[in-house]
Amino acid sequence: MNQALRDEVRKLFETEKVKSVLGYRQHPLTGEVTPVIIKSADEADQLIFDKRCVYNLSRAVLADMDGPVGVVLKGCDGRALNMRITENDFPREHVVGIAVACQGVVDTATDDLSERCQRCHMRMSPIADVTIGDESAVGKPTKTRAEFVDEIRAMNPKQRATFWKDTFAPCTHCYACRQACPLCNCKVCITDKNNPQWIETSPKPSSNMMWHLIRAFHHAGRCVDCGECERACPEGIKMHLLDLCIAEDVEEMFGFVTGVEDGAQWQFLLYDPNDPDSWLGGPERG
Amino acid sequence: MSDTKEPRIVGFLCTWCSYTGADLAGTSRMPVPSNLRIIRVPCSGRIDPLFIFKAFQEGADGVMVSGCHPGDCHYISGNLFAKRKLAVIKRLLEWVGIEPERLHFTWISASEGAQYSEETSKFADQVRSVADLPNPLARTEVMS
Numbered sequence: 282m283n284q285a286l287r288d289e290v291r292k293l294f295e296t297e298k299v300k301s302v303l304g305y306r307q308h309p310l311t312g313e314v315t316p317v318i319i320k321s322a323d324e325a326d327q328l329i330f331d332k333r334c335v336y337n338l339s340r341a342v343l344a345d346m347d348g349p350v351g352v353v354l355k356g357c358d359g360r361a362l363n364m365r366i367t368e369n370d371f372p373r374e375h376v377v378g379i380a381v382a383c384q385g386v387v388d389t390a391t392d393d394l395s396e397r398c399q400r401c402h403m404r405m406s407p408i409a410d411v412t413i414g415d416e417s418a419v420g421k422p423t424k425t426r427a428e429f430v431d432e433i434r435a436m437n438p439k440q441r442a443t444f445w446k447d448t449f450a451p452c453t454h455c456y457a458c459r460q461a462c463p464l465c466n467c468k469v470c471i472t473d474k475n476n477p478q479w480i481e482t483s484p485k486p487s488s489n490m491m492w493h494l495i496r497a498f499h500h501a502g503r504c505v506d507c508g509e510c511e512r513a514c515p516e517g518i519k520m521h522l523l524d525l526c527i528a529e530d531v532e533e534m535f536g537f538v539t540g541v542e543d544g545a546q547w548q549f550l551l552y553d554p555n556d557p558d559s560w561l562g563g564p565e566r567g
Numbered sequence: 568m569s570d571t572k573e574p575r576i577v578g579f580l581c582t583w584c585s586y587t588g589a590d591l592a593g594t595s596r597m598p599v600p601s602n603l604r605i606i607r608v609p610c611s612g613r614i615d616p617l618f619i620f621k622a623f624q625e626g627a628d629g630v631m632v633s634g635c636h637p638g639d640c641h642y643i644s645g646n647l648f649a650k651r652k653l654a655v656i657k658r659l660l661e662w663v664g665i666e667p668e669r670l671h672f673t674w675i676s677a678s679e680g681a682q683y684s685e686e687t688s689k690f691a692d693q694v695r696s697v698a699d700l701p702n703p704l705a706r707t708e709v710m711s
């Protein structure tokens with residue numbers, strides 16, 4: 282895998298298909314796996330890919346980088362990148378997708394297969410200019426997303442309210458979850474607007490709820506379930522669970538899976554005159 | 568929150584249909600709940616989820632949104648975009664424990680004063696039935 286990756290990247294530089302490549306390397310001193318940007322064929326030998334490559338590198342692609350930029354992509358990263366291209370963050374030609382056959386990455390805290398990978402149904406990147414590794418060996422999910430939200434589905438409103446209040450209680454509004462998310466791409470985040478100030482910056486139950494609600498709403502139909510938000514949270518808050526809940530509904534209502542189809546728009550930018558009124562609760566009114 | 572258990576309701580009405588419909592209900596002297604506070608918006612498509620969340624945070628017990636009937640939107644499709652957004656807002660609020668009774672989305676045209684009167688009264692009763700329950704979005708902290 283590593284050798285194939287290095288050879289391909291070297292070839293991309295030699296044929297001038299890329300100006301730089303975003304990948305992973307093992308830090309020579311600390312041994313940690315970290316993201317790296319390489320700018321020439323000579324540097325390709327430090328690249329690696331294995332189950333410790335947790336980062337979503339699609340977050341690191343910037344429109345003003347000297348392109349085309351090669352990006353090492355797992356399935357989830359590729360879907361995020363696809364969504365960013367659809368949203369006109371940068372043109373498709375700006376990136377060269379180096380899709381790697383992903384067998385899942387570990388949860389850095391426990392070293393077990395991470396939760397997102399247990400339910401991942403699309404382990405190959407939809408953006409794949411070159412493919413590394415054996416696509417047929419990526420394996421299947423062992424869980425469904427529904428299994429993760431069933432616990433909340435079973436609760437009554439009061440239990441749900443208590444559950445989320447406790448979940449969000451340690452939140453310090455540091456917004457690391459926002460910084461890590463490849464799809465938190467607003468020029469100015471709503472949390473940074475203070476006239477009027479919609480989201481209070483001081484942590485307390487009501488402002489925690491405001492932040493996490495609007496975060497989940499802005500990710501409805503856009504979240505690719507890459508799990509970066511939870512990994513980034515210094516408080517270990519499982520805030521991504523709310524994204525999963527709403528993703529269940531978005532898929533049910535709009536029949537839309539994020540980032541899989543090239544150029545598929547965010548569902549809120551579209552409408553269908555036949556969208557049923559029953560979505561709003563109550564009878565058809567016409 | 569008041570001790571009288573009389574709920575506070577915020578209604579977002581689009582200026583072209585529902586607000587005019589509310590006006591008609593008023594000028595025709597039809598009964599409308601006195602605890603409904605109307606906020607006029609240019610179009611139901613103008614509704615940002617933050618409006619609804621904020622209303623709950625600031626102590627509303629129920630929120631209602633009403634626009635033109637599909638096909639009658641002054642801006643042609645604003646209410647159709649709104650439908651998708653409102654559907655997701657509703658589901659999201661249910662996930663975090665807002666009782667579905669606290670929300671009401673509807674279409675009311677400028678000529679439907681009677682329907683406005685009837686729907687708002689019904690909604691007020693519905694909200695009254697849950698107004699005593701704690702609202703997970705409401706500010707519980709003491710403001711300085």
Ligand code: SF4
Nearest residue numbers: 356357383385398401
């Ligand atoms: S979510 Fe899927 S594509 Fe992403 S790291 Fe896990 S198994 Fe790989």
Ligand code: SF4
Nearest residue numbers: 462504505507508510
């Ligand atoms: S919300 Fe979390 S899981 Fe979803 S795309 Fe953003 S970082 Fe990834």
Ligand code: SF4
Nearest residue numbers: 452453455456458514
């Ligand atoms: S990273 Fe964690 S603590 Fe920081 S804002 Fe997000 S949920 Fe809150």
